């Protein structure tokens with residue numbers, strides 16, 4: 001049996017609901033976009049349904065501690081199609097017999113799940129570390145990032161708690177959306193191509209705060225001065241700060 | 257403003273020999289202002305030497321009335337001197353913090369005029385950040401040896417961590433290169449803060465509104481390789497300080513030669529003992545998290561760590577009769593003694609074996625260093641070899657393997 005769905009987490013949970021409804025447990029998930037025009041009788045189309053997905057969601061919270069129930073979603077944010085299948089199967093298994101399945105590290109699917117989870121958590125941690133704000137002339141703190149996985153939803157509360165007294169925007173340039181804090185709530189925002197271009201070249205298109213370049217400069221000097229030449233170890237440096245993150249890190253953009 | 261950049265360069269450069277950059281251990285919350293502490297700490301970037309940059313680590317000033325031979329800021333050293341104002345440190349911290357460059361401030365200082373005068377200024381900065389800027393990020397403050405207890409206690413109410421460096425591992429070593437100093441002036445404030453810490457914690461249990469006092473605890477640092485102490489002596493000192501002053505961390509800093517006229521110290525051009533430093537950290541780790549007692553790793557018969565291999569492997573090779581360990585029956589504390597198996601993997605093994613006896617192919621996928629561990633453990637389907645394991649062969653085998661896939665031994669790889 002093939003279930004085709006829209007690729008969202010809500011869609012995946014709806015698929016779980018459907019699987020139980022029809023007692024169809026041997027299911028392969030596929031994306032609507034992959035199967036367009038394909039005509040197999042084996043395909044069931046799942047349309048995302050908030051009532052159904054919510055029941056599954058609530059159900060997970062009943063059988064698992066909150067943090068563990070969230071793990072399915074976190075792993076889902078790895079955007080890996082194989083992992084979506086694994087998550088689907090593990091949720092079904094958790095409901096069906098034993099919730100401890102997630103601790104069976106001898107099972108390949110469980111290992112894969114935990115690997116995905118680890119990857120997502122690492123990226124989330126990296127974003128807490130690598131977000132760099134620039135202050136524009138309206139007092140808004142703006143940052144652009146391109147995380148490997150879709151982790152912005154996972155860093156909202158961190159930034160909201162920490163930077164509670166300043167408005168900020170963190171924009172995911174790869175996925176073309178951002179999270180915006182206005183001193184009260186965080187909302188998801190999308191912006192136009194022009195706006196996103198302007199974001200990439202602050203100072204050129206959007207006005208940065210007059211003192212902003214000073215602090216960027218001071219940070220770059222600090223970064224250089226705190227290095228110990230006699231201990232140089234670029235291999236280790238690169239391992240911790242992979243090149244793909246450099247373009248948004250002022251300390252790595254300093255040319256001289 | 258150019259002057260500010262100049263100062264920052266000088267005072268960051270002078271502060272960098274303090275290796276601690278940890279921002280962990282505090283649970284401070286944002287109470288209506290800006291900032292909070294991340295309990296496990298965050299490294300916002302890494303220097304080109306591969307060290308974590310978590311805090312803005314600076315000296316308030318590098319003027320100093322002392323003349324410790326191992327220190328760049330010593331009074332006889334001919335260097336540029338600078339001093340920040342209180343306001344400058346506050347503004348730098350806030351502006352870096354608001355841009356998410358840092359987790360907070362690590363403020364130390366050379367001693368100018370006298371200990372109290374210096375400590376009072378450090379205190380003023382911490383207080384200003386907390387009360388005027390409503391800043392709840394991390395603050396690590398150096399305790400100035402010889403400062404009055406009132407000042408130290410007051411500072412403790414604003415900061416997350418305090419530290420005071422032993423500098424050299426033994427008093428005898430210290431006397432050689434810094435005759436004006438002694439370990440007692442380090443022990444006293446450490447003990448004082450430790451007592452206060454306990455007192456506040458106790459009171460907090462019964463009274464709600466007791467403020468937190470140095471919630472992330474205290475740490476210290478020793479310079480390694482400047483004076484002739486062996487590893488056994490060094491770790492005994494560390495053990496003593498962990499036990500008697502409840503330190504959160506002891507840091508070991510491989511001595512980096514600086515211009516000096518003291519013939520006792522290694523001269524410029526001598527490479528810092530990075531591998532040895534790494535081995536000491538690994539030993540420290542084994543003592544704190546793996547249940548090892550110092551005498552198991554270092555003792556009068558074995559006074560220096562093996563530089564070629566890590567201390568856990570070295571210990572295992574010296575105790576062939578304790579191996580192999582059956583991972584399907586051994587308890588957690590025994591499993592984490594297997595070279596190549598870390599704490600997380602050990603937990604996984606314990607959980608996974610409830611589902612059935614574990615076999616080699618499963619272990620290979622659990623994130624352990626299998627090629628190392630296999631010599632020391634047996635799984636459900638392992639072939640049993642009779643008699644003690646030939647540790648000489650094992651050592652050779654492992655060394656050959658690591659040479660191929662690991663060129664950098666200087667990184668802090670913790671099993």
Ligand code: SF4
Nearest residue numbers: 320322324327330366
């Ligand atoms: S007292 Fe501190 S700053 Fe002054 S010379 Fe000694 S180690 Fe350096």
